[in-house]
Amino acid sequence: MDTSRTVYLDHAATTPTDPRVVVAMAPYFTEEYGNPSSLYAAGRRAKRALDEARAGIARVLVCAPEELLFTASGTESDNMAVLGVARAYAGRGKHLVTTAIEHHAVLNPVEHLAKHEGFSATVLPVDEDGRVTPEQVVASLREDTVLVSVMYANNEIGTIQPIAAIARAIHQWKEAHGRKRADAPFLHTDACQATGFLDLDVQRLGVDLLTINGSKCYGPKGIGVLFKRRGVKLEPLVFGGGQEQRLRSGTENVAGAVGFAAALAIAAEEREAECTRLTELRDWFINEIQARVPKIVLNGHPTERLPNNINVSVLDIEGEAMLLYLDAHGIAAATGSACDSQTLDPSHVILAIGRPYEYAHASIRFTMGRQTTREDLAYVLDQLPPITERLRAISPVRLEMHAKKTIGSGASSETAKALLGQRPHWETKQ
Amino acid sequence: MHPTDKKLTSTQMQDAEIVNERTGEKWVYSEIVKDHFFHPRNLLLEDPQEGQFDAVGIVGSPACGDVMKIWIKVDPTTDRIADLKWQTFGCGSAIASTSMFSVMCTEDGGIQLTNALQIKPQHVMERLAGLPNRKIHCSVLADKAFRKAANEYFRASGQHQRVIVEHARVVDDRLNITDKDIEEAVLEGAQTLEDVQRKLKVGVGNPDAIPEIEQLIRFYHEKYYG
Incomplete structure (x- = not known):
């Protein structure tokens, strides 16, 4: 044959790494191998590279660099958003909303919370094209809802959800219920598949949390980002040295972060x-x-x-x-x-x-x-x-x-x- | 006859296997499987002629992802399989294992029905030089369809004592729950794994049985309510 x-x-499933990204990453393996937490020059240079990468990604997402947390994958970012918000706000309420076509990186942690941590979950059905409506989302909100997670674009059928409209509807609901922007419920979106194709401006989208990863947009594998709007609290999943604002411990993947930032910049431009x-x-x-x-x-x-x-x-x-x-x-x-x-x-x-x-x-x-x-x-x-x-x-x-x-x-x-x-x-x- | 239809020595089988050195698990299809997948033997590509076959057996369902249909022609004097043809809606593993099953039934001028009924999925797998673990499940249709065809032949030829009656089969070996139990649970209104678990405590005994139990639920649901 x-x-x-x-x-x-x-x-x-995954994209090849852009050769320009590989070039950007190259120095951070054998030359600039310092730990960003170290005080001496090599550590400071690594820290600077990490900061620049974070700032570069923040420019694409139109947010503050401090609102970005580096993780190891889209799956980890999704897990962190679902488990992290649910656990941090469990005192306020234990209801979650998601859709039937989410990635398992969202569905499985939701299921885990429902089975083992006393949460209840509303899984919204989609129409025959795979869409949910803002009306559906709002109708599912309850006094004890703490998180809504709706993916930006589906990985299997490619259907795009009206995220900005869903965000607006949730904000209106919050206003009508006397809640501030910084109060629950929050909106998370998994934007891994959307990267490179859709607008990732979190201000225009109006989301509180957003997941992206490197390996879907010609960046390296093993690096993800969770955007978390200032004021939204998270319970960490990984404990240790206190990196990433104590929310995600572990020595930072400097090369990965640099590569991801380079990949995102290229993707935004093209x-x-x-x-x-x-x-x-x-x-x-x-x-x-x-x-x-x-x-x-x-x-x-x-x-x-x-x-x-x-x-x-x-x-x-x-x-x-x-x-x-x-x-x-x-x-x-x-x-x-x-x-x-x-x-x-x-x-x-x-x-x-x-x-x-x-x-x-x-x-x-x-x-x-x-x-x-x-x-x-x-x-x-x-x-x-x-x-x-x-x-x-x-x-x-x-x-x-x-x-x-x-x-x-x-x-x-x-x-x-x-x-x-x-x-x-x-x-x-x- | 294709070269790979021959029975294999153990060294040849080892050569054909692709094994993960760390886990020992086979993870891709062997060359023999690929050969049978791309060049299936004994396929029936056109509708059968009147009298071309003595009996037909069909098992599986499109909803479960596998349907198998086998036609047989038996030489009544020798009880040998004179002809065996098949069609399948299934994955690579289902196609290759049925192709090999058909070769095993028709080789050496056709084997006797009694012997053919002894062929089990693991015998087919051996001849295929193995299948990846998670694909074994897909390769167990051929002998079931064949048994149905043989039963139809036995009934049509008045050999009622030879009809093979199927018994309930244990799905969860730790709690001794059978497919019959699941069938009954579905008939009593269970629709999901959780429903069945509540009724039978099934899956608590052996978590490995869950995928199969879910397929059984789907199967019986389709059978009675589809």
Whole structure:
């Protein structure tokens, strides 16, 4: 098979590190290796580098440098926002609000708090495009709500949430309930996928906490940031030397911070042009794939979606099988199929937008990046129809389009009938 | 016959395996699995002709991500499998293991039904030079579909004493909870893992059983309420 060409279309998983970022980071390994907490010159130089990185990121987020905390990942920042705020304000209330399509880095800590620390959580449903409304959020607020966490853009289906409008609605609710801006409930948004595509100005967004990380925007892996508006209190998760305002102990990742700042500056500068370029490619690809392959369903909002995100269900095909064939042709993509997950659960996001399980198993995500060209996509579009045809020939399943949400209703009546009255297929793992 | 269809010596099997040196866990598909995935044997690509097969068996559900369908033709004088064809909606592991299962049933001019019914998922896995741990679960359809097809053949040919009756199977080995228990819990209205756990305390005994229990809940929910 043709493996001469490689097309990487999994930028939502991670991006390559920009060579300019690597150059910026290089001195901080062997030359400027000092610990920013040290008093002597090498320590002070490291401290200065860290401060400059923080200031650079603050310029992009339009906040004060002191409002930024360096962490090790987007996951850590999300955890810190959810667990940190919930625990710090547990005396005021124990209610949390989030959405059904959040990343597990938000959902799992929320679940943990609900299960083990006496919190209650409202998980808002989304519409068939994956959106929540400000009205939904406000309707879920209670006297004891301390945190609302809604992601800026979804990692699987690319749907963008109206964060600024949600923030305004929460502020109005607070005002009507006699609360100040610095009082709970606070709004956190996971902006990891939005970085490089959407406006990260926290003043315009009106959020109280915001998560970003390096590895999604051509920066290094192993570095994340949590923006925490001045006045919002956090209970730390990591204790030790008291770094990062005593909120996140551990020797700072100076090289990572420098690289992240460099990556963000580049991303901010190239954002507009890149968005225009990728939106055009995205819409062209979605139209082409629907024209060339029968029984394709687009997952996510048609326009309110990240410029680089394409997520489709290729009916009657199991996603992992599709990925293996694409991989054999040098194409890297992702799937929401259970067979590609550790837990054997299909994508909670595809299910949350009301698609049947069969659609989740059949979902394929292509996420473009800076290196993606029209030629790359044309190559993928040439490979997809024969692969789909082959896998459909192998498959005994014939789904009907536009199946309703009911579990299993996507199966054709013939298959459904054949399956009735039988026992499950998985048996003893001897 | 493809070269990889042959039975393997243990050294060959070791060569074909890709093992994480630290954990000992296989983490990618072996060359044999890939070969069977990309070149499946005994696929049925067109609708079967009238009389082409004696019986058909189908198991799984699209909602669970796997459906397996197997057709068989049996030589009544020798009881050997004269032909076996299949289709699957499933991942790489499901496709490759069914392909290998079909090879094992039809090799040497077709094996006898009695012997074919002895083939278990682990025998198929051995011939495939192993599967990644988390994918073993996906490879257990072929023998189930085959058993259904064989039962249909036994009934059609009046060999009722040969029909294999399935028994309840233990899912959680620490609390001895079976798939039947979960089926009953779903029939009593349980819809989520938590519901079933409340009714049966299932999953408390063995946390490793939870993914499978969740699939069972989905399966029975679809069967009775889908």
